[in-house]
Amino acid sequence: MARDRRSERHSASIEQLMAAHEIVIACGSGGVGKTTTAAAAAAMAAVRQGGKVLVLTVDPAKRLANALGLEGFGNVAIRVPQDAFKAAGVSPRGELWAAMLDTKQSWDDLVRRHAPDRSTAGRILENPLYQNITGRFVQSHEYIAMERLYELHSDGDYDLIVVDTPPTRNAIDFLEAPQRMSEFFSSRLLRLLTVPYKSRLVNFASKPFYQVADRILGSQFLQDIAEFFILLQTMGPGFVERADAVTRLLHDRRTTFVVVTTLEAAPAHEAEFFIDVLLAKKFHLGAVVLNKVLPAYLRDTRGEAARLAERIKADAGELAARFGGDADPTQLERVLTEVGENFIRFQLVAQCEAEQESALGRKPDVVATVPFFETDIYDLAGLLRLGEQIWQ
Amino acid sequence: MPVSPPDLLDRKLLFVTGKGGVGKTTVAAGLALLGALRGKRTLVCEVDAKGNLADFYESGPTGFDAREIQPGLFAMAMDTERSLDEYLRLFLRIPVMGRIGPIARMFDFVATAAPGVKEILTVGKLAYEVRERHYDLVVVDASATGHIIGQLAAPQAINSLVQVGLVRSQTDWMLEILSDPVRTGLVIVATPEEMPVNETIELATRVRQETTVDLAAIIVNRVLPELFGRREEEVFDELRSPDRSRELDELVGGETAPLMDAARLAVTLRRTRAVHLEHLRDSIDPLLPLLYVPYLFFRSHGLRSTRVVAESLAAELGY
DSSP: OOOOOTTSSOOOSHHHHHHHOSEEEEEOSTTSSHHHHHHHHHHHIIIIIOSEEEEEESSOOHHHHHHTTOSOOOSSOEEOOHHHHHHTTOOOSSEEEEEEOOHHHHHHHHHHHHSSSHHHHHHHHHOHHHHHHHHHOTTHHHHHHHHHHHHHHHHTOOSEEEEEOOOOSSTTHHHHHHHHHHHHHTOHHHHHHHHHHHOSOOOGGGHHHHHHHHHHHOHHHHHHHHHHHHHHHTTHHHHHHHHHHHHHHHHSTTEEEEEEEOSSHHHHHHHHHHHHHHHHTTOOEEEEEEEEEOOGGGTOTTSHHHHHHHHHHHTHHHHHHHOOSSSOHHHHHHHHHHHHHHHHHHHHHHHHHHHHHHHOOSOOSEEEEEEOOSSOOOSHHHHHHHHHHHHO | OOOOOOOGGGSSEEEEEEOTTSOHHHHHHHHHHHHHHTTOOEEEEEOSTTOOGGGGTTOOOOOSSOEEEETTEEEEEOOHHHHHHHHIIIIIOOOOOOSSSHHHHHHHHHHHHSTTHHHHHHHHHHHHHHHTTOOSEEEEEOOOHHHHHHHHHHHHHHHHHOOSHHHHHHHHHHHHHHTOTTTEEEEEEEOSSHHHHHHHHHHHHHHHHHOOOOEEEEEEEEEOOOOOOHHHHHHHHHHTSHHHHHHHHHHHTSOOHHHHHHHHHHHHHHHHHHHHHHHHHHHSOTTSOEEEEEOOOOSSOSHHHHHHHHHHHHHHTTO
């Protein structure tokens, strides 16, 4: 394949990072443009580096599907049509594929794979608790995203997989999800709760436990839970093995993480925390992408522009009166005042951004900055424009 | 035509949700402060463990025990384990033997495994405060859009799974409070951007289909100011022509291009966002209150900005 692995150790740009890894995981808090960034990077890799590139997204905006020239995509990967690239004025060296994570479908597939036989699988799939858990279980999205990534990677159909992570309350949840899932299946408590329903010989030592449980939840519900987990346990060994393999893959040197953030206070704090966790847990932190950053000229508060903004705002009336042309002086005055005020307001925001940026403590070698795009990205050309910004 | 729902702040229990990053906590903090300022004994509760609600009042950390942080305003942080303790004490008269022990372990297990247990302990505690009339208003900085349905629908889910037992009888009164539009409402916070708007529209539909909670309002946060009226924009465009901008440069004695670029940026941003806002307005029930909170050009977000949010909400609500 056309992929270049020479620069394994010293990745000094997103370009090199993408060339040197097989899995790139974009993470960060919600609303920072993770999905778009992941798609833009994947599109660039397909165009410039070649090979088969997959972008796996969790919850794409319709606009992203449109931008990729797709009507909509699902659990099965779809190839982004050549026409979309042609329309963007490029001829890619490789192929770009897109897939979306269908949580429910992925869980069902997982059950079918690990259940000992068809009828057990069927009973699990029909269990109301199972349906509730896969839909609502807080960690289920996080785990299944990583599980699906593992599956796609081990199938070996793609040279590069770029994945954006689910929006989690705590951005690191998905890192620990496989581990937690594995612990869950081997937990003593799982056995404790299912024991009395497996045999009629109730362990007396644990009797008060069941009494309390009974009073709170009712024995029928407890029995439902137990039945469900007895069924689940039949998948235990395969599940644990798989979850451990997923954990290993996330730590593998072929995998790298890209933290995406804006320079607003909350996402930036989350990003900082995330960087610390990645480093502490010895994941490969490849790059930080600072998204939607205001133009640099707004950051200089002591420069000429700042001085002029104050002047225009203060003397708008006088300036408007002295200004030639046929504009109505009252309107001109209002326009000048707004222009001055607006500059001062945005300068304040830009200033805060600068502070957030310098507060971002430990950083990887690659820090890419993406300017505030004035309009939404609605086609592949737009995605590639964004991609260009982070590429080198 | 149904009877028109009560004023937002006349309800007793308000859940505030929104996509991550839209300022859900900012709005919840502002709503609660407004409630207190209007003389209501108000409780504000954060549900997520992130724990930055206190920053919005500059009040020091919040815990499970509510603490008065402003006159008439009490703050707490949800802790489902403590909520379980309280529940066991109040309803079952079971002495709790610390955090370890079979109950805590069972809780951990059931909470991880069984859907809705953590959610019901959260919702239950808040509904309990309403039932006991401890406060005039309870504002909940609830889960983000991805998890809010699970949170609000937990009593129903449990009700359908658990046929008998104490839990069943407990969920009955919770459902009664949650389903009562006079007492309970959901507020969705959005920003005028594509994804938050789409998620809001989608959520509004799902709330109606999957929960019994009444959607009380949508609050759009970070609305940019409109710089120019139509005529003024023409004047502005004229100013950017080469001749005019040179004239302006000479007049003020410096290069004004960055100022003009920044104004252009603000105008374009506002326009892009107006499209999303219009889409939102066209997609929701026209009777549903849609409130705007302006973008705050502040250095940091503390009590001062929370006050501004409260004031903007007051203006929007016609107070």
